[in-house]
Amino acid sequence: MSTDAMRAETVTIEGHEGDAIEAYLAQPLAGDPTGGVVVIHHMPGYDEPTKEITRRFAAQGYLAICPNLYSREAPGASPDDAAAAARAQGGVPDARLVGDVGGAAAFLRSHSSSNGKVATIGYCSGGRQSFLAACSLDLDAAVDCYGAFVVGTPPDGFPLSVEPIVHLAKDLSCPLLGLFGAEDQYPSPEQVDELEQALKEADKEFEFHSYEDAGHAFFAVDRPSYRPEAAKDGWQRIWEFFGRNLAG
Amino acid sequence: MCTYQTTTLPVEGSGKGAEGWFTVTDATVYFDHPVHAPAAHTLNIDLINPSRGAGARVAVELDPDAARQLALAILETLERVPDELKVTSTPA
Numbered sequence: 585m586s587t588d589a590m591r592a593e594t595v596t597i598e599g600h601e602g603d604a605i606e607a608y609l610a611q612p613l614a615g616d617p618t619g620g621v622v623v624i625h626h627m628p629g630y631d632e633p634t635k636e637i638t639r640r641f642a643a644q645g646y647l648a649i650c651p652n653l654y655s656r657e658a659p660g661a662s663p664d665d666a667a668a669a670a671r672a673q674g675g676v677p678d679a680r681l682v683g684d685v686g687g688a689a690a691f692l693r694s695h696s697s698s699n700g701k702v703a704t705i706g707y708c709s710g711g712r713q714s715f716l717a718a719c720s721l722d723l724d725a726a727v728d729c730y731g732a733f734v735v736g737t738p739p740d741g742f743p744l745s746v747e748p749i750v751h752l753a754k755d756l757s758c759p760l761l762g763l764f765g766a767e768d769q770y771p772s773p774e775q776v777d778e779l780e781q782a783l784k785e786a787d788k789e790f791e792f793h794s795y796e797d798a799g800h801a802f803f804a805v806d807r808p809s810y811r812p813e814a815a816k817d818g819w820q821r822i823w824e825f826f827g828r829n830l831a832g
Numbered sequence: 833m834c835t836y837q838t839t840t841l842p843v844e845g846s847g848k849g850a851e852g853w854f855t856v857t858d859a860t861v862y863f864d865h866p867v868h869a870p871a872a873h874t875l876n877i878d879l880i881n882p883s884r885g886a887g888a889r890v891a892v893e894l895d896p897d898a899a900r901q902l903a904l905a906i907l908e909t910l911e912r913v914p915d916e917l918k919v920t921s922t923p924a
Contacts, residue, residue, distance in 0.1 A: 626865075627864070627865065657886065661885065661887055662886075664867040665886040665889050667867075668878045668880070668886065668891065669882065669889075672840055672858065672878065672880060672882065799872075801865070808870060808872055
């Protein structure tokens with residue numbers, strides 16, 4: 585078998601409250617025991633670009649799994665239909681997210697190729713959820729890519745339950761990598777500074793990078809917001825961060 | 833950003849989705865990332881019938897200015913309806 589052989593496929597895992605949920609698993613087929621990455625998809629859903637990102641971690645030598653956070657609302661539906669159905673029903677509750685990510689982390693840790701280390705990474709709404717998971721679960725690393733409403737108060741009339749969670753910083757269980765666009769307003773540079781201050785006060789290990797000439801969703805290759813230079817540097821930071829924190 | 837901002841309301845009528853016509857019962861309106869339109873954010877409208885599953889959906893993603901013009905066109909059209917035609921879809 586080639587040293588870069590990998591496999592990617594849909595699986596079923598146990599999530600919050602023991603629910604069976606769909607997930608996309610990507611794994612290297614050769615090599616030493618390795619760390620795992622739980623990929624938290626953004627609000628538009630469990631879609632092809634997110635599965636592509638999941639495969640990218642396996643290509644780099646990590647176990648990776650992306651739970652379908654909308655499994656319950658719309659099993660078998662197309663990603664955008666599922667996202668719309670979940671939005672109409674109020675979105676993903678924080679407690680359920682933590683349970684599903686916890687189930688995904690347990691799945692990775694039980695994998696025969698696991699070295700026991702697990703990280704989360706999330707983009708956009710997933711960035712906030714990655715931080716939430718890292719403050720609620722025992723993880724080894726977490727990456728927050730431009731997650732809005734970690735700090736700050738949502739404007740009036742937000743029917744979806746999105747509470748600020750900066751007060752959880754004291755419970756962060758692992759090092760945190762934050763990647764932000766300096767032109768983003770959600771989160772704004774001021775809000776990123778506020779999160780940084782909260783982490784310093786809580787004496788937590790973190791590393792933040794803010795990219796000039798980049799706004800929200802700069803990693804998204806299928807959106808006008810894509811910024812190749814910021815994305816290339818961001819990916820390099822991720823590999824270095826995981827290299828330090830997911831080693832066996 | 834993912835805006836999270838969503839308005840939901842019950843509606844009556846029919847919509848044509850990927851699998852043909854169906855009775856619509858609800859609408860969601862939100863300004864957020866599009867799936868297809870080449871923009872960072874669009875005004876998105878879903879006409880749905882949750883009892884028929886997530887696939888029972890008529891979805892549009894509109895430029896905000898276009899959405900505003902559409903809203904005005906809807907109101908103007910309703911305003912021009914003769915009084916004798918202003919009936920609801922529910923039989924008396």
